[in-house]
Structures are given as C-alpha cells and as structure tokens.
Amino acid sequence: MGRQPCCDKLGVKKGPWTAEEDKKLINFILTNGHCCWRAVPKLAGLRRCGKSCRLRWTNYLRPDLKRGLLTEAEEQLVIDLHARLGNRWSKIASRLPGRTDNEIKNHWNTHIKKKLLKMGIDPVTHEPLHKDHDDHDHPDHDQSPSNKNMLGSTASTPQDAKNTSNIPNNSSSEEINSSSSPEAVAENSSASGDESALLLDSLCNDDDMSTLMNYNLWVDSNELWNSSRGDQLPQKVVNSDNMEILPSFEDNCSWLLDCQDFGIQDFGLDFRSRR
C-alpha cells in the first residue's frame, strides 16, 4: 500500500518552534490532552504536522523533563544500557527519568562516542579497539571505572541484541537479562561493583525502583528549578497521610505556561549558555 504523507505538506510550517507556538501547544495539551496527535495542530491552531507537535512536546515541552547535561551517573548508565540494548534509545531513555531518547542519542553521538573512542573502546560493540595491540595503545584505559563497568556489564554486543532479533522491540528487562548468559551475569555482578552498576541492575530488574528513581530525580530537578525560580515551580503535594506526592499533571504544568513568557534562558537553564 502506498504510504500517505504524515501531513499535508502545503501550509505546514517547519523549522524551529516559536514561543507562541509552544504556548499554543502547551495550552491545548493541558486542557485537552493529546487524544490524537494528527488532530492536535488543527485543534490547537498550529500550522504544524501532528508528528512535529508530538516531537516538540516529548522532547522539549513535557513538564517532567530534566534539562541540562547528563550527570556522570546518568552517562555511565547510558553506556551500560547501550551495551545491553544497542541503539534502542527510547528503551534507554525510559530508564533515565526526565531524559528523552533524542537527548540521549545526541549526547551519545557528540560526547560518549568520542569518549569511548578516546579510551580505545569501540562505541558500537563496547569491545576494545585493536584487541591485539590494545594494551600497548591504551595501557590505562581498562583501569578506568567506566570501562571496567562497561566491559563487565554484558556478554552480548549491541549487534547481537539488534541483529539476532532474539529480543523483541518491546522486550522487558527480564528478557534482556535472560538473553545474557549466566556467566555474563555473574561476571557483571562481580566485575562492576560500583554504584552505577547496582543502580543499573536495580533499574533493569525492578520497575518500582524506576518509579522511585523517577520521583527522586523529579525532586532533584525541582530543587534545581527552585534554586533559580522558586515561585514558578510546581510545588510538592502533600496527601492525606502527610506524604509528599507528585503533583497532578495540571499542577505540574501550569507553571510552564508562565515559563513561556520568560523564555528558557531566563531560568539560567538555556542549553546554549552551557557552552
């Protein structure tokens, strides 16, 4: 069957989003949700295709996003997960709350890839480059914690994961783990004794932990935002048991509309200012 274009190319705007467009999209999603992305632009009064709206929302406007550079721990987690999952960025991103697949993919291509190459690690296979000469070429690389972790983290290469199709796209963490040999798992636990490895295992084996971490990271980012613009932030909500819980979607998002009036740079979080 012939594939229809995702949207009518005529009259559809492309390129960077303006603050006005962002505002419209946020407004619409806050009040209506996104029942059908294809309908969103029309209903929201945007001259964009639904795909573009979805991308803008998931990669930039979503209120639970954690902006800024990846931390060391997050970077290590990405490396470990990449060793297990390959280029399945959305799967990797799902294990890093507040991070998007696009963000992780970009970070991988621009930072981590180079870092690994510098260390003499093939970023695709996570194996040492030029195995035979590796000790001479990179005498110190295997002493670094990240490399130790990386090499110990998996027995199967990303290609294995991707090419053999043993792991379905929606494979669970258990499936991923079971695809590794018992030896590899044992090696993993013994060779990578650091915290990120433990965290990785926890994340891969326990969705509750992931949820918990999500909350913790949300609190962290909340505090980060608090330090710059406390009055604009979603506040923690206390439930009837006097427990802090995540705010509702609306609570969480309402401040975002205000943010649009200032522009992201006003919060000191403009990514471009990091450089």
Next chain:
DNA sequence: AAGTTGCGCAACCGCGATGCA
C-alpha cells in the same frame, strides 16, 4: 574585525509496528 571551521542541538524524515474498521 572578518571569515572559516567544527560542534552541539533541535527538528525532520522514512519506515516498521500497531490498532481499527
């Protein structure tokens, strides 16, 4: 100061997966 180059990021594109009539 002006021009060039390289880098990092946001956004786009194409395709496979999925759901529904």
Next chain:
DNA sequence: ATGCATCGCGGTTGCGCAACT
C-alpha cells in the same frame, strides 16, 4: 485477511553559536 491511519523509533540533516585563523 486486508487496507488504512496513526504512533513511535532511529537515523540524518541543518542551523546557530563559539572557537579558531
């Protein structure tokens, strides 16, 4: 079973900025 619409993913592109010459 088939066709169509939509979603979601991964790869790629293009723009803006900073560093360099």
